[in-house]
Amino acid sequence: MGLLENAPLVAAALGVVLLVSYMQRPKHLIPALAGSENPIFYYMGAFQFFRRGLDMVQNGYTKHREGVFRVPRLLRWDYLANGPKRTAEVAAASDDVLSFQYGAEDADYTMGLEITKNPYHQHTVRSSLTRNITRFLPQLHDELVCVFNDILASVGNDWEEFHVLPNMMQIVARLTARVFVGLPLCRNQEYLDLSISYTVSVFGRAQIIAMFPSFLKPIFGRLLSSRRSSMRVAMRTIGPVIQDRLAKVDEFGPDWEDKPNDFISWLVDDAQGEERTAPAIALRVLATNTAAIHTSSMAITTALYDLTTYPAHILPMREEAERVIRAEGWTKSALNNLVHIDSFLRESQRVHGAGPFTMIRKVVAENGFTFSDGTFIPHGSFLNVTSRPAQFDPAYYENPEVFDGFRFAREREMRMVKDGTEGGTFKHHMISTGPDHLVFGHGKHACPGRFFAAAELKAMMAHILMNYDIKAKTEGVRPPDFTFGVIIGPDPKGKILLRKRQQA
Numbered sequence: 304m305g306l307l308e309n310a311p312l313v314a315a316a317l318g319v320v321l322l323v324s325y326m327q328r329p330k331h332l333i334p335a336l337a338g339s340e341n342p343i344f345y346y347m348g349a350f351q352f353f354r355r356g357l358d359m360v361q362n363g364y365t366k367h368r369e370g371v372f373r374v375p376r377l378l379r380w381d382y383l384a385n386g387p388k389r390t391a392e393v394a395a396a397s398d399d400v401l402s403f404q405y406g407a408e409d410a411d412y413t414m415g416l417e418i419t420k421n422p423y424h425q426h427t428v429r430s431s432l433t434r435n436i437t438r439f440l441p442q443l444h445d446e447l448v449c450v451f452n453d454i455l456a457s458v459g460n461d462w463e464e465f466h467v468l469p470n471m472m473q474i475v476a477r478l479t480a481r482v483f484v485g486l487p488l489c490r491n492q493e494y495l496d497l498s499i500s501y502t503v504s505v506f507g508r509a510q511i512i513a514m515f516p517s518f519l520k521p522i523f524g525r526l527l528s529s530r531r532s533s534m535r536v537a538m539r540t541i542g543p544v545i546q547d548r549l550a551k552v553d554e555f556g557p558d559w560e561d562k563p564n565d566f567i568s569w570l571v572d573d574a575q576g577e578e579r580t581a582p583a584i585a586l587r588v589l590a591t592n593t594a595a596i597h598t599s600s601m602a603i604t605t606a607l608y609d610l611t612t613y614p615a616h617i618l619p620m621r622e623e624a625e626r627v628i629r630a631e632g633w634t635k636s637a638l639n640n641l642v643h644i645d646s647f648l649r650e651s652q653r654v655h656g657a658g659p660f661t662m663i664r665k666v667v668a669e670n671g672f673t674f675s676d677g678t679f680i681p682h683g684s685f686l687n688v689t690s691r692p693a694q695f696d697p698a699y700y701e702n703p704e705v706f707d708g709f710r711f712a713r714e715r716e717m718r719m720v721k722d723g724t725e726g727g728t729f730k731h732h733m734i735s736t737g738p739d740h741l742v743f744g745h746g747k748h749a750c751p752g753r754f755f756a757a758a759e760l761k762a763m764m765a766h767i768l769m770n771y772d773i774k775a776k777t778e779g780v781r782p783p784d785f786t787f788g789v790i791i792g793p794d795p796k797g798k799i800l801l802r803k804r805q806q807a
């Protein structure tokens with residue numbers, strides 16, 4: 304039989320195949336919150352998401368509990384997964400299926416290809432930085448006293464307005480620099496300014512680069528990158544110290560006498576092959592600063608807004624800080640025993656510290672990513688986990704809308720009363736992550752710097768409580784969170800009142 308005779312049959316078969324494959328198009332399997340495949344409605348949806356993204360993600364969480372939904376962004380659909388089971392599956396997926404590195408879109412152009420291809424600094428943060436907290440705490444405390452005296456030099460016995468975020472940025476940059484690059488570089492204003500501005504430049508330019516189609520990104524990515532100018536400043540400031548450390552290792556071996564205990568030394572220990580040059584290591588310091596400084600500055604700013612809005616927490620935390628530090632000094636064990644401060648910081652992060660979604664991953668496996676219930680996410684898509692809605696879910700928290708600074712301290716106490724121990728679990732500690740608390744992500748890519756961040760934040764909070772009186776500019780009024788699209792953060796213009804502590 305000729306093809307012509309069978310044409311109706313072939314056409315019918317082809318029609319069935321097309322119909323089936325159309326019906327099986329993965330994007331139709333996942334419900335969309337707004338927009339449609341039609342380009343006009345798509346962009347209307349994307350605009351709607353930009354304006355009302357926070358509310359829409361909350362709706363998606365409520366409507367598709369334990370499910371997955373998608374939202375239209377400027378150039379692509381983003382997939383959002385809800386619930387503990389899916390969070391665990393995303394957290395456990397291997398990097399050749401769901402890529403953490405490529406989740407940070409266009410980082411190749413902003414941070415540099417060597418950072419995305421070989422993120423060994425994450426290991427240095429996870430291992431050496433965390434392991435050394437006990438050893439470097441005395442230096443961190445020394446810098447804490449010094450930087451507060453410098454930045455708050457004008458604060459006396461009268462109440463004074465304090466512009467929180469920019470000052471906290473300077474304080475955190477200096478504390479971080481003391482541990483990362485040591486004295487005297489940690490007080491070099493040119494380096495400190497770079498360590499703050501580099502993050503803004505990386506993330507700001509990433510937003511612009513993301514708007515170009517893929518084939519233009521290599522050209523415009525390079526043109527827009529601030530890397531060359533930033534590296535010039537880095538090499539002028541920290542470059543010579545890194546060069547000297549590399550030379551010392553070459554001459555005297557890895558454990559040379561008087562080797563400083565700082566992040567530069569640990570990077571020099573971990574760097575391999577072509578990474579063992581001063582510019583390559585300087586770039587790692589900058590890359591780690593982008594993860595460390597703005598995040599922690601926003602966390603302490605948020606916490607200070609909460610402290611002044613809910614001042615009943617001040618006295619119990621001040622009493623705790625004085626009692627514990629008097630007994631144990633500025634040690635890691637003392638910081639571990641600041642249970643109420645830890646709880647307060649965790650609650651502040653729960654309520655104000657998370658955007659609507661987190662754990663951004665790119666599906667890099669050619670055959671996509673499939674959840675255990677068969678839900679399919681196609682290759683090349685971006686998959687995220689909803690975070691803020693989970694942190695306000697009454698299934699996990701009693702009165703989730705209420706700021707209750709000591710809710711986690713009470714949970715820890717109850718566990719102690721019940722079991723006589725916290726059972727080796729840290730479920731309610733500031734650093735612990737879970738599907739109900741995703742501020743640091745969750746799983747194998749959970750923030751490796753969170754142990755350092757927690758030590759730094761607790762030390763800052765204890766220092767402020769022990770040395771300053773603090774109150775809101777207007778009683779009970781909290782500087783409103785800043786929101787832009789789905790980005791949420793503490794009010795950058797917010798002010799509080801401070802004075803030197805008046806002994807009762």
Ligand code: HEM
Pocket residue numbers: 403422424425428432590591594595596598599602661662663741742743744745748749750751752753755756
């Ligand atoms: C309150 C402060 C901080 C918050 C809220 C925070 C949050 C996060 C989150 C959400 C992630 C991504 C997790 C994921 O996608 O699964 C992350 C990754 C990371 N964090 Fe943090 N972080 C903080 C402080 C720090 C500090 C102080 C450091 C370093 C000393 C640090 C180093 C990193 C690194 C190296 C990564 C991996 C990604 C990268 O290289 O950018 N973080 N953090």
